[in-house]
Amino acid sequence: MNIREIPTPALTIDLDVVERNLDHMAARCREYGLGLRPHIKTHKTPEAARMQIDRGAVGLTVAKVGEAEVMAGAGFDDLLLAFPIWGAGNLRRLAAVARQRRMLLSLDNEATARELSPAMTAQEASIGVLVEFDAGLGRCGLEPGPACVDLARTVDGLPGLRFRGLMTYFGSVWGNEEDRRAETERVAARVGRALSAFEEARMPVDIVSGGSTPSAPLAGGIKGITEIRPGTYVYNDINTYYQGVCALEDCAARVLATVVSTAVPGRAIIDAGSKTFSSDLLGSGPKSGYGYVVEAPEAKLVKLNEEHGYLDIAGSAHAFRVGEVLTVIPNHVCTCVNMHDEVFLHRSGEAAGCWRVAARGKIR
Amino acid sequence: MNIREIPTPALTIDLDVVERNLDHMAARCREYGLGLRPHIKTHKTPEAARMQIDRGAVGLTVAKVGEAEVMAGAGFDDLLLAFPIWGAGNLRRLAAVARQRRMLLSLDNEATARELSPAMTAQEASIGVLVEFDAGLGRCGLEPGPACVDLARTVDGLPGLRFRGLMTYFGSVWGNEEDRRAETERVAARVGRALSAFEEARMPVDIVSGGSTPSAPLAGGIKGITEIRPGTYVYNDINTYYQGVCALEDCAARVLATVVSTAVPGRAIIDAGSKTFSSDLLGSGPKSGYGYVVEAPEAKLVKLNEEHGYLDIAGSAHAFRVGEVLTVIPNHVCTCVNMHDEVFLHRSGEAAGCWRVAARGKIR
Numbered sequence: 094m095n096i097r098e099i100p101t102p103a104l105t106i107d108l109d110v111v112e113r114n115l116d117h118m119a120a121r122c123r124e125y126g127l128g129l130r131p132h133i134k135t136h137k138t139p140e141a142a143r144m145q146i147d148r149g150a151v152g153l154t155v156a157k158v159g160e161a162e163v164m165a166g167a168g169f170d171d172l173l174l175a176f177p178i179w180g181a182g183n184l185r186r187l188a189a190v191a192r193q194r195r196m197l198l199s200l201d202n203e204a205t206a207r208e209l210s211p212a213m214t215a216q217e218a219s220i221g222v223l224v225e226f227d228a229g230l231g232r233c234g235l236e237p238g239p240a241c242v243d244l245a246r247t248v249d250g251l252p253g254l255r256f257r258g259l260m261t262y263f264g265s266v267w268g269n270e271e272d273r274r275a276e277t278e279r280v281a282a283r284v285g286r287a288l289s290a291f292e293e294a295r296m297p298v299d300i301v302s303g304g305s306t307p308s309a310p311l312a313g314g315i316k317g318i319t320e321i322r323p324g325t326y327v328y329n330d331i332n333t334y335y336q337g338v339c340a341l342e343d344c345a346a347r348v349l350a351t352v353v354s355t356a357v358p359g360r361a362i363i364d365a366g367s368k369t370f371s372s373d374l375l376g377s378g379p380k381s382g383y384g385y386v387v388e389a390p391e392a393k394l395v396k397l398n399e400e401h402g403y404l405d406i407a408g409s410a411h412a413f414r415v416g417e418v419l420t421v422i423p424n425h426v427c428t429c430v431n432m433h434d435e436v437f438l439h440r441s442g443e444a445a446g447c448w449r450v451a452a453r454g455k456i457r
Numbered sequence: 458m459n460i461r462e463i464p465t466p467a468l469t470i471d472l473d474v475v476e477r478n479l480d481h482m483a484a485r486c487r488e489y490g491l492g493l494r495p496h497i498k499t500h501k502t503p504e505a506a507r508m509q510i511d512r513g514a515v516g517l518t519v520a521k522v523g524e525a526e527v528m529a530g531a532g533f534d535d536l537l538l539a540f541p542i543w544g545a546g547n548l549r550r551l552a553a554v555a556r557q558r559r560m561l562l563s564l565d566n567e568a569t570a571r572e573l574s575p576a577m578t579a580q581e582a583s584i585g586v587l588v589e590f591d592a593g594l595g596r597c598g599l600e601p602g603p604a605c606v607d608l609a610r611t612v613d614g615l616p617g618l619r620f621r622g623l624m625t626y627f628g629s630v631w632g633n634e635e636d637r638r639a640e641t642e643r644v645a646a647r648v649g650r651a652l653s654a655f656e657e658a659r660m661p662v663d664i665v666s667g668g669s670t671p672s673a674p675l676a677g678g679i680k681g682i683t684e685i686r687p688g689t690y691v692y693n694d695i696n697t698y699y700q701g702v703c704a705l706e707d708c709a710a711r712v713l714a715t716v717v718s719t720a721v722p723g724r725a726i727i728d729a730g731s732k733t734f735s736s737d738l739l740g741s742g743p744k745s746g747y748g749y750v751v752e753a754p755e756a757k758l759v760k761l762n763e764e765h766g767y768l769d770i771a772g773s774a775h776a777f778r779v780g781e782v783l784t785v786i787p788n789h790v791c792t793c794v795n796m797h798d799e800v801f802l803h804r805s806g807e808a809a810g811c812w813r814v815a816a817r818g819k820i821r
Contacts, residue, residue, distance in 0.1 A: 099546070100544050100545075100546035100547045100821050101543075101544055101821070102687055102820055102821065103821070113549065134764075135764060156763065156764045157764060161768070173717075176717070176728070176764060176765075177717045177779075178717075178728075179465075179717050179728065179779070180462075180464050180465055180715060182463070182464035183464045183465075201482075201718050201720040202719070202720060202779050204777060204778075205780075206716070206777045207555055208780070223687060225720075226721065227721055231721045232718075232719075232721065232724075232726060232762065232765055233718040233720060233721070233726055233765070234662055234719050234721065236720075247571060253561075254500055264483065264762075276818065280531055290762070292686070331585055351543045352543060353540070353541045353542075353543050353569070353597070354541055354565050354566065354597040355566070355597075356565040356589075356591065356597060356598055356599050356600075357591055357595045357596065358473055360595060360596075362541070362596060364542075364543065365820070367735070367737065368792065368795050368818075369820050371731070371736060372735060372736045372737045372738075372792065373731065373736045373737070374736075386543070398596065398628075399498055399520065399791055399792060399795075400498075400520045400521060400540060401540075401596055401597070402821070403596065414568075414570060415541075415543070415566050415568045416543055416568055416569075416572070425782055426665050427735065428471055428731055428732065428763060431732050431763075431796075432795075432818065432820070433818070434818050445523065446776045452686055453818075454732075454797070454817075455763070456729070456733050456797075457464050457465070457466065
């Protein structure tokens with residue numbers, strides 16, 4: 094069956110493209126001598142994680158305990174939970190996973206470490222800790238320097254915890270290649286400052302985790318990092334494309350949607366809105382619109398309601414008709430995948446089954 | 458147990474507020490002599506739908522076949538599917554519901570009617586059709602006038618379909634009270650034009666469905682409509698509040714989130730991002746920010762990543778500390794609820810069970 098015959102709206106995944114994307118990143122990390130610990134937040138799917146591990150990934154990255162549970166339950170080991178988990182209920186579940194699997198957690202403050210420690214010992218579990226520093230995004234993370242060393246020492250003194258290294262996020266590396274190169278230099282300087290503090294303190298650092306998809310092509314130039322944890326690269330999206338980090342044909346995830354109304358002049362309405370795409374705006378390129386219409390790129394997906402997508406077709410020569418199936422590449426594939434209970438697989442358009450998005454909605 | 462003790466992030470629902478919101482809208486519709494057919498897209502939950510029916514709602518409104526299946530499966534009858542469904546697979550499922558329950562569907566073009574008819578007859582089902590016209594939003598719907606009558610006649614000539622009336626959406630009624638009043642007058646004129654065309658054609662119209670939450674207080678002034686289908690009013694949100702359509706204390710749905718990092722000066726990071734709130738921007742009031750922080754309204758939720766919320770705390774006197782639980786009212790409750798597998802109920806802060814969001818993610 095051709096994938097275009099499935100009921101719409103539906104999120105489709107081109108497996109040939111996925112394999113190419115995964116091969117490419119695995120080869121890049123080998124070339125750079127970096128471990129690859131993919132972030133599963135993009136696909137949220139054990140089957141895709143398996144393909145990443147099979148290509149040499151050193152482990153997986155997850156964002157919440159629920160994601161860790163799904164991946165541990167699917168048999169994966171060596172999980173980095175790259176989020177400073179808080180709260181008795183969440184930590185109880187985390188400790189249960191950490192009893193069964195090698196786990197790392199990132200944190201940037203003593204209070205979190207002091208909550209984590211008794212939660213681990215209560216279940217006779219232990220966890221490796223990465224101290225998070227801020228490489229420039231201004232989200233989480235200590236200023237690189239002595240404060241990181243102080244926190245690492247505190248962590249090492251707490252039962253059930255072991256300081257394993259440092260973590261940061263290269264989220265500030267964004268935009269066109271020139272912008273990304275310039276920011277990568279600033280990020281590299283901050284990574285260097287963090288590592289210098291540990292050298293001065295003669296404290297060994299096993300792991301230095303950084304990364305993101307847009308920074309991956311430049312990661313080889315950031316001295317001191319040992320592994321990266323890109324997520325988006327498995328499927329790519331229009332944000333990645335507009336940054337020049339992938340080509341359109343590397344975008345494996347595409348929403349099939351049907352034109353359901355052309356009654357209003359200048360408009361075509363599709364059966365996919367913010368509950369299908371997510372309402373994430375484009376953060377790169379033209380910074381407008383909610384997706385890229387493959388069959389008619391001049392048509393702009395200018396607005397989303399929950400189940401309606403508004404195409405402005407005034408600038409398009411395409412003859413839109415009710416019942417026509419369109420292919421739309423989402424702005425941000427990570428939030429788009431999270432809207433879907435399953436994704437529909439194909440190879441060159443020929444349907445090839447589906448994957449349940451097993452970790453969809455795992456916000457805790 | 459106090460609701461604030463549950464693991465975060467979590468979407469909580471104040472049942473006392475829900476009951477008050479439902480009572481208020483039911484009383485308003487009785488006063489206006491309008492049928493109330495609530496749109497379940499907001500709560501996506503049979504338990505909330507039951508409370509609406511128990512207060513006199515004439516039926517329910519749904520947006521996709523999957524929502525209809527959930528509500529029909531929970532025993533509800535008289536469902537309006539307010540979306541021009543297309544595609545053999547979707548229509549097959551629709552016909553299966555229509556065999557069991559009284560159903561209405563809106564559409565604005567002949568092609569959709571001609572797809573719908575054989576899908577119904579193939580299962581010996583029938584469905585009522587509302588012809589959709591555009592009251593001013595420019596989304597779906599014919600221009601009010603003779604084209605609506607022509608489509609109604611076509612519908613009535615097709616097996617399995619019966620023309621039942623008209624539908625439109627008052628989505629253009631938005632903003633402060635003055636804006637909403639002015640637009641309501643324009644909407645009323647367009648409703649009048651649609652009805653005049655049917656009067657001239659001597660074609661009876663049973664149902665004239667309009668509505669939305671922001672237009673509800675003004676719906677009594679729109680001559681000719683027989684029922685409205687607001688959705689948001691069950692929970693309300695910050696978009697509703699900034700339009701002056703509800704008070705803050707009428708916002709029943711609130712996200713509990715924990716501060717997990719204060720390492721970056723001027724920032725507090727919470728454990729709820731776009732996968733908890735949705736990334737819907739504020740469409741009313743200040744039109745910036747991703748939610749309203751009850752404990753510290755001067756703190757602005759300026760940015761969301763998938764699992765991180767960025768609070769700009771520079772303008773707030775509140776002393777944010779890691780581990781603190783904050784209460785955030787979402788911008789747009791319909792897309793927020795759709796991120797959650799369950800919502801946590803309380804009365805005056807005392808936990809009162811949870812509801813599964815049974816129709817979450819039903820995009821088809």
